[in-house]
Amino acid sequence: MKRVPSNPSSLLRPSVRALHGYTPGEQPKVRGLVKLNTNENPYPPAPAVLRAIRKATDGRLRLYPNPTSQALRGKLASVHGCAPENVFVGNGSDEVLAYLVRAFVEPLAAVPERERSRATVQYPWPAYSLYPVLAGIHGARAHPVALGADFGLPPVAALRRGKQWDFDAALTFVTTPNAPSGRGYTTAELEALCVAQRGAVVLDEAYAEFADEDARALAFRHPNTIVTRTFSKAYSLCAQRVGYCLAHPEVIAALDKLRDSYNVNLLGQVAALATLENPAYYRKNFARIRATREQLRRELSGLGWQVLPSQANFLLARPPGAPAREWLDWLREKRFLVRWFSAPEISAYLRITVGSEREAAALLRAVRRGPRA
Ligand SMILES: Cc1ncc(COP(=O)(O)O)c(C=O)c1O
Structure with missing residues (x-):
């Protein structure tokens, strides 16, 4: 009689074994982080x-x-x-x-x-x-x-x-x-x-x-x-x-x-x-997030970042002076979570969710110092 193998992965379909699952952005377990990595809305539901x-x-x-x-x-x-x-x-x-x-x-x-x-x-x-x-x-x-x-x-x-x-x-x-x-x-x-x-x-x-x-x-x-x-x-x-x-x-x-x-x-x-x-509550939030987005874009650009125009609630921005990956780690140390993707077309950039006005201001204060300042 054929025995069931002790390693169940050999029972899986080969295509499932070979699969790379989706990698979600970090959902932090520690408090006090400014979470600008998964394009969540900074404002609560109505x-x-x-x-x-x-x-x-x-x-x-x-x-x-x-x-x-x-x-x-x-x-x-x-x-x-x-x-x-x-x-x-x-x-x-x-x-x-x-x-x-x-x-x-x-x-x-x-x-x-x-x-x-x-x-x-x-x-x-x-x-x-x-x-x-x-x-x-x-x-x-x-x-x-x-x-x-x-x-x-x-x-x-x-x-x-x-x-x-x-x-x-x-x-x-x-x-x-x-x-x-x-x-x-x-x-x-x-x-x-x-x-x-x-x-x-x-x-x-x-x-x-x-x-x-x-x-x-x-x-x-x-x-x-x-x-x-x-x-x-x-x-x-x-x-x-x-x-x-x-x-x-x-x-x-x-x-x-x-x-x-x-x-x-x-x-x-x-x-x-x-x-x-x-709808009125949300229309106000959309306008607020769009305004913060444009302000953040202007200010980051002023600090030497190359920021693409955005129609969403995030910005794709290429930081100056150090590789994006280094900025990612440095910002994490300063308690800001943003997203970096390894795909070569975008690996020079960080994707930054547009948070509240306060979060954007805090990010700008941190960014002025920068990893190699
Ligand atoms: C482009 C795009 N489509 C769809 C989704 C999925 O959204 P949800 O499953 O939360 O509705 C996301 C989430 O990040 C997204 O960025």
Whole structure:
């Protein structure tokens, strides 16, 4: 009789054994750090949202939540001027992105070589670093294509000339505004891409509320286009894990077939619904964060940092005088957490979340000293 091996990893699928999981930014266990590393919102949810969560925290927690997030879908539909059938809600937008891969992309093993576009997850790079992980989990091909040097989206004609871009890719993710650069894209350039693309296009608008322009209208104009959003960043609800997408009803129906039965927890649904009922509070926060972003950008630039324009709640900035990695460690010693990525296109930069006015001022005071001062 064959014995079960003592090392269970040999039982795993080889593709899972080889997988590199997503690396999240540090969630510190010590207090007193200024946390500018994961693009969280520096301001709390609206008081009415916290009240709604408290009010829902009672004996009803023993019951399953509404399986389709019905009330929240209805409210999102009225906010976005569409039908509830155009809306899908997930456990964070990460979950929605994962379902979209499952819905549109074949695993590589399921298609002949000449049809590998059907197993391709494509994305202009640099982008949200979860995309290659999602492709890997699904056994699909991750296909990054370099953005322009200024993180601009190459026009469709240039993509055709470049030959690397796959217009038949089963699914193309575009982070817009781009992360980690903060670069914004116009609806017109995104639309040109959606029209040219024969597969699905996912516009990941996790940071859209901080931008001058958003492209949600494309989800209603082009049946291959899906727009994803989150309550994490602009709406201060990272902990509750609620995201959603807008798309053609047939796409939404497919996602509903794939999802876990009760994929969005009760308190998440309650919190997101209450959030949408308090838009004035959040509009003020967006304006405040944008103002702090511009001020931080001006002041860092004045100190010799090369700071890219940003349409998001973070800045990508190249520090002067020492490598970014050295600045990262030095700032950590001074109790500031920021993010550094080893990818060669961005390893000279730090990504700094725009915190409160106070946090930005404290960061600037520290930065004036610098690691080699
Ligand atoms: C571009 C982008 N998309 C999606 C997400 C996921 O957000 P969540 O799962 O919290 O909704 C993030 C989080 O950092 C992000 O940066």
